[in-house]
Amino acid sequence: MATQEYEYRVDGPPPYIDPPPTELDRRNPVMKDDGRLDVDVDSSIVKYLSYIRRHSKLEPLHGAQDENDKDSDPSPPYSQFQVAEPPPFPVKLNIVIQVVGSRGDVQPFIALGHELQKDGHRVRLATHNVFDKFVRDSGLEFYPIGGDPAELMAYMVRNPGLIPSMQSLRAGDIQKKRKMMAEMLHGCWLSCIEPDPVSAAPFVADAIVANPPSFGHLHCAQALGIPVHLMFTMPWSTTKEFPHPLANIKNGRGSGTEPHVANALSYSVVEFLTWQGLGDIINEWRDTLDLEHISFSDGPYLAEILKIPFTYCWSPALVPKPADWGPHIDVCGFFFRQPPAYTPPAELDEFIRAGPPPIYIGFGSIVIDDPQKMTSMLLEAVQKSGVRALISRGWCNLGGPEAENVMYLGDCPHEWLFQHVAAVIHHGGAGTTACGLVNGRPTTIVPFFGDQPFWGDMVSAAGAGPKPIPHRSLSVELLVEAIRLCLTPEAQAAAQEIAVKMKAETGVRAAAASFYANLPVHKLECDLIRGQPAAWVYRRKNTRLKLSKVAVEILASHLRIDVRRLKKNETRKIVIETLRWEPITGTVSAAIGVSRDMAKAAADIVVKPAKAYRDRLKVTSSDPGANQPVQALDLMSRSPGMEGYIASSKKSKTRDCMTLTTSMSAASASGVAEFFKSYAGGFVTIPYAFTEGFRNIPHLYGEEVRDIGTITDWKSGTAAGARAVVYGVVDGVSDVFVLPYKGAQQEGALGAVKGVGKGLAGMSSKLFTATVGMATYPLQGIYKSIWTSAKPNTQRSIALARHAEGSYLAAKARADGIDDQVVMNSFETLIHNNATGRFLDLPGTGKDGFVGV
Template structure:
């Protein structure tokens, strides 16, 4: 982030740039820190691209930045309400199936193990879905495990070569991008399976009632939408738009535009560039789940637009929650698991006892390109410190390969719990992963961060700002000399005192418990509970009386022949709808038109290309018989026919539904441009709601449009005099035109959109059917497990009482309607 030309100014997350004197009087101001590396080479004006340290340069003159700046909401003078965990009880009596989806290294997985263990204490069933290599790590912690695929070593190696979001030319030449996309596709599929598939070893059924995920898992919101369950994101790195500080992967220089605005925009730029690389892959996968594609304008802002609850697992003593983060965003503290039972090998114990506390050096899951060179550098740096001793973790890069474990004042070790080890060292040198940084600070260890990618520079700067270590040294800039200087600083009394001060503040925090409270506080309790067994989540809705049923309750009723499986439908405890936000009729119709032309082009070229692909596929199999030739011809004809059907469908839907719908929404949104709040007429979900929205939009559009002609000049004139009258006339004319246009077009557009959604819902039912089967399987398993411990008559009696109450309520509603009509 850029620094203004003022030597006395510093940047704080809570207040932006301020001078030293102001900061000294602010007891709640967090440590100052700087995010911009001083050696960054800026790209030419007009570009938004990668700097030489892998972060994203934001050029304030680029078209993307200017467009996003227009969408930044005005700063509120009042802070948002406090996080929901402070305004709700946080108590939850419902026992959920929770899947935690984590993509990353061991350091990314470990905090969620601590979270899962705490969730289990509240009675939840917890499954941690992550890479296959962490299976034993998860199972030994007492959690259920589901493999989602993906090789974290390969992912770490890619991130070291491409620390930002834009790949290097070397990665392009070596085909790393396609490898990463293939891995992401595997992870998306694995994350979905983790929500609905049973345990691979025990066969125990599992269907998720809620999802917790870190953002890089990418599948989270889409899985939650398909299941209709709550989602909660948790991360160690800022990922929500704020004016307080920029995205850790963003870099810019302060200019004429308010730095706080650019801070806010930086998150949109990073998300936009991520979606540009993966959006097509995600939408292709969504198709397999019978979900509609996410519009390109919505993909980068999904979590923000849907107000997905977000918990950040870092200490508020280091980075307090920004004032512009809403109540569904929380900062809870670092996640620490219960220290594992550990007895060190004799060689480690003997080394620690043989002299003064050593320095720990290790890069964990980072895959270093030249481990031998890094090993030599570390050995030289330790020797330059004069009298210092070091424990070096070999890690995934296998530092010190071929060397004996003990080499004078240096000991090479394998895996060793940081919780134990960091209690016995004088300082730590590592890559700056949030988990490792947190463990070092918790134990009062001064810290040197050698960042490689991601949030590692962010944590390095935070530690330096607190005085508990030097400024981070990017791994490409690391030398024996500057590493020796950094270690020497960490061994000073000043650094030790600063680190111990942080440790004392962290001792009063319990991030895991706070995060569970935050998770509970953001659940939709009013839709979550089963009406018959209130300690279980509702999975079904009894169609004839709107009774919410858990998997177990429904299965008992089915087995007792009280209801049939056809009498229940899937209940969504947290429905998610992704709608394209429209800002004006020009951009909305243009966007819809471009999408329409693209769909037509794809389906028309498919008429020719797909049959050729079928022919080439048959040649590849070496088929030469007449029967196989006829089968190939049939597949070619079918492929062509499918694309002809798609072409005709796109012609009709685009011209008669999509473009009119975009125009109606664009005209409806126009008053927002001059500060008027646009009325919400509800969401178009099916044909019925489509006609309902059309009616409301027409009535309000005509009435409000006509009234604007006199209402706007009167109100603005009253406030601003003659100038206000003129301004009001303009607003009135614009409002009249836009609202009446939306009302007229909407009479066709909204019902058409609703009819299309109803048809699609009926045609795309495969995923819903699979979910229904999986929930019935788990219901059967639950009943079998509790057959001897639960009397089914409790369920039958409660259901009959609720059904009678529902029928009576329905009869009263009918009589009331007849009475009102007469």
């Protein structure tokens, strides 16, 4: 987590009373028919994941009675950023918000985008094409990433858990979903560097905000070297307090697993199975970004290992922050947008006024297989309950016969509607749940998939509604019972109590402050123009300057800087390394990876030319003159004036043949090059994995291993090799004496004997690492440098996009009367005084330099 640059004072939140322990804490969960994943804590997969956690960089899991837990202070129920107006962030950024999901998933991020816009940032919301008008009408920039949310919703209803049904397998749903995910990953990358599709204004992201199901966020941030911040409406970070919302936990007979440990492991299971289904797609996409593949064991835990900042947008009045979440995780409150200006149609207004407040029933973006059956059930329950009802048609197009006490609704903002109803019945989307509760409306949740059962449990535990009714179990009788419970004074009072607490929260503002607190201001701001983000680092002699896109284009246009000295300013460098636990599995896994790459490259020698041939056939088949019969050409050749045309056609065919041959040869050569690259890489990768495995042996018996640094190029590789030698010799020799002494202090004579064994093992592994590491670590650094130089396409495209935006912004600055000479004079002053890191107020431009240009 970046150093916090501002002090955010907490003006005491309203009195907070902890809600009663939820059922998720009290009960021993069993498998239910709600589509969630059944997690058996005694299964081999859970034991395997538990082993990974013990021997990785992840936080250890402890039982409920862990001594460290007893003395630790619980997390405060309210975010430290719950303040009215924290200081605005000093640098004006290009922020892309990447969201995958339904309209309910997109809407909270529109509220966040507005909040960031108020602080002067340029905000682009990247999501499915169908939400183009919804986003642009709200005043935000939009970028389409592809994917069909209706199809995703239908898939999730058919497969609420992570295991696909036979119906989905027969329908080919899995392949469609994987293809859609590949499309969205590509769209997420383009959303970071492509110009606006409407205005054509260049755009390169300086920071990324995303929800976890967009999946491309971390990898885009790694390629760009920029910060990424995750935000979501359901728990996605490991905690011992409750299981993952997509998991049901089963404790086998005689299981020794603590319930709190089982809760935490459920997050590992969900992440593991998600990566199992999408890991190959993500790694293939990373190839296009010139990034190395992520290993099978590290992929599920990337955000947790790297401690990516995470903000949860739900109310702590409903679900307080778990005590085992670190400072990089925050719970800020629900995101509410500004209520849209809305005048109800006369028919709706008359219906509301015609009797007691109706109840609301709607399932939003959910796609139901049999909407007629669902409508009939709803109508019968409404009649038996003796209530009036507003039924939202939604994406499943609910609708039936007209009735005096029922009205069917199209699109109507919940912010307005929920003020005029007595209770709400819906699918349990986080946004809809929040809107109902903030208006003090008792809530019945009919969950279909995802986090919806979780929110149903939370509402029920708070007393603001009945237990959730899974849609497969929904019946007229259960619905009638739920409606009657929602209309009781007790449910009304509980909902009102939650509403009072939620209205005192500043969810969107707190989330923006949380986002700012995790940004490295000292790396982000231009040294020359105050308030602009630094895209480049310029070095000359002893001077190192961080320069914005505008500053570089102005200085380069007047030949004041050599653009060859520019390097990308990485404000958040993300390095993903495969952790080798010990030498045997480390070496075997590396060998398997090299063999896999060699096999793929060997296949590409044949596959790529065949693909080039097929692609060429598609082009020629689309040309109406490409496949004319020979007889027709003969006939045409005898016609007067056609000799030149035929000769031209023959030349064209010859050129096409040569082009096809060239492209097929190039494709085959590419496969050959990849094969030898994988073969040569194996001579570095396998010994490096073997050395790392030996270096990490002390982890196996609970000893710490010294960090030798991250290897990113030949310089860091050489430094790591030197540290490995020094640490290996010093620590290896000292362990023989230190570990027996420590063991004797802790366990007496037995501990001393164990210490001797650990010392001998440590000396062997560390001296071996020192001997081999002096060669393997520098070689790994050289390999990294060659890898970077051999795959320059992505970095070149980033540089071109940044230069394009810089030219565009510099032209706007000049049009607004900014003098280039002011920038050049300040640059010369900095160079002359060697005043790196000092911000200047530029004469004639005001306190904020080019901010707002």
